Amino acid sequence: MNLLIPKKWPHFFVGNATPDFLFIRPSGNPIDAKGFEQMITGDIVQEKAEITKIHRFEFLSDNIVMCIFTLGSKFTYKGTPNDDLPTVTSIFKKVNNVWKIHWMQRSTGNSDLSLWD
């Protein structure tokens, strides 16, 4: 499932996140939608970003979804190529009947997909 068109990907959070959205990087450092957009359009050349496998998709309430998935992310960061398979925890919130991404934390890139079987 190739969800994310590379050209639109850097701007995704800016248009589809709650105002207090943060993305937690593998380092543990937070970045907001605008900061993510700048990082992606500056230091990162994204080649591929797709949801490899959804492990859990759970309605925590009518307006809250928790989605846990493995991301397949191929990109070049400051010239260094990466082919990552991180685990992502994401929280979505329905605001005025529109689903927005509210929180996201991404692990480092070498997760073992077989551990989810």
Place this chain on the structure above:
Amino acid sequence: MNLLIPKKWPHFFVGNATPDFLFIRPSGNPIDAKGFEQMITGDIVQEKAEITKIHRFEFLSDNIVMCIFTLGSKFTYKGTPNDDLPTVTSIFKKVNNVWKIHWMQRSTGNSDLSLWD
């Protein structure tokens, strides 16, 4: 705030988590409450585990809390000492009027606490 007494810490999730609880390690690999208990009592000697700072504590609904915090974790893993400052995303769920931990993802250990200011 030193929440976790080293002796009881390895067993915390077994007694206080939902049945489908998973802990996502910095690698992205999941581990369940029982597996965590075994890892902690086997390979890890925990010296300190405390909540250094809570960045967000939000009721997503009456029965769901999302808590984002920086953990201060001092431990020895297979003989190697670690003094970690990871970011943790955690989800708590009230089940039969008792709060249980439902999901947890932890970053690597060198986050920059000043980025939260």
